[in-house]
Amino acid sequence: xxxxxxxxxLHEEPLHGYDLKTRIQGLSGHIRPVSDGALYPAIxxxxxxxxxxxxxxxxxxxxxxxxxxxxxxxxxELRARLRDPKDAEITDGQRFxxxxxxxxxxxxxxxxxxxxxxxxAFLDTPASFFYRDGKPVTAEEAPDLFRxxxxxxxxxxxxxxxxxxxxxxxxxxxxxxxxxxxxxxxx
Numbered sequence: 001x002x003x004x005x006x007x008x009x010l011h012e013e014p015l016h017g018y019d020l021k022t023r024i025q026g027l028s029g030h031i032r033p034v035s036d037g038a039l040y041p042a043i044x045x046x047x048x049x050x051x052x053x054x055x056x057x058x059x060x061x062x063x064x065x066x067x068x069x070x071x072x073x074x075x076x077e078l079r080a081r082l083r084d085p086k087d088a089e090i091t092d093g094q095r096f097x098x099x100x101x102x103x104x105x106x107x108x109x110x111x112x113x114x115x116x117x118x119x120x121a122f123l124d125t126p127a128s129f130f131y132r133d134g135k136p137v138t139a140e141e142a143p144d145l146f147r148x149x150x151x152x153x154x155x156x157x158x159x160x161x162x163x164x165x166x167x168x169x170x171x172x173x174x175x176x177x178x179x180x181x182x183x184x185x186x187x
Contacts, residue, residue: 008102
């Protein structure tokens, strides 16, 4: 998810490494802090792959600063990752939020809707943090107050997320239909 965050933020504008780190930290929060030991090797990998380029600009009051920006290949890689996310990027809540933060950079509403449909299908599958006899345990069946709390909070969050996903998918599909009708009218 670190590489997706780098590509996503650099798609929006060129950034200095420190600014990039600050934005990634804001997105991932305290859950997955970003260390220099993870960020700069990831940037180096993306530079070597031809997805990110670096240039040096004079510093405002100090040493020169390296500014990072996406190459054309980097823009293409971002779109490819958004178009076809890994299963873990759909099923893991924090990874999905990172994907969601940049999904607007995928220009086709039908492709955006397809990603959201994958998340909704995952959420529509009965699941739990706990299982008994191979079946998900509900909040009402949980043996203690704390597990009941976990399951109730997850259910409420999931219910609201599914509601939003349904609304977003409908809006994106309507937008895709409008674009298709406009294109057909031109042809």
